[in-house]
Amino acid sequence: MLANTRLLLATLWAGSVWAVSYLAAPSAFAVLDSTQAGNVVGVMLTRSAWLAIALAVLLGLLVARSVDLDARRRRWLYWIVGGMLACSLVVYLGLQPMMAAIRESAGPAGVRASPQWGTFAALHGVSQVLYLAESILGAMLVVKAR
Template sequence: MLLAALWAGSVWAVSYLAAPSAFTVLDSTQAGNVVGVMLTRSAWLAIALAVVLGLIVARARDVDARRRHWLFGLIGAMLACSLVVYLGLQPMMAAIREAAGAAGVRASPQWGTFAALHGVSQVLYLAESILGAILVVKAR
């Protein structure tokens, strides 16, 4: 299904191509701002695609109950990963970044907390990436 590929592809593109590239060519403050915008847009795309895919799966006449359950589970798990990062982790990380000021997060006493939150977000994006690959395969 094309929409499943779009969702999975957007996660892969932002998480593994765009974000690391931004931190390679920009200073960390600029890169953080750019990546923050990309992740916000990615979260909104995830919400929209989860709704549309859920409706398509719910209306599909050729999908048996077991497969439908699997697809709903994959869609829900992917959306949960995205929302936990977008609504939970990103705001906490942004607050730490803002509190750090011009000195930057690495100089902040909250660096350890920021690094832990960042690590959790990376694990969630990895999970969303894997779930996306499974959804692409199962949605066919």
């Protein structure tokens, strides 16, 4: 029962990262103007971060209580969960607020017309790398959680 629950939660977490990062966010930017898309994606990323926190706690508790895991596999799972949570929190608590401040200070002309465009683009690039890392860790989590 615990192994199935671990797998279900791991799949939910990894799937949510994949769905938001590679389906929902690009789709929003494809059909909405950049300001609206940024707002929609910002809400999705906030909800994803809260989901990541909840799932990290639940998975940590399940791993701690799972008698079917040897010490090495348990360590792997803790590291993967911690890595995924770290990626999510760095984006949510660090990069997103900085990007939002740049967007807000840019005014009606938008971020691309702002002198801070380079900084915004760099922060966005770092966030994409972190989501890629979280995606890879999510695949590892699904494989190791069974």
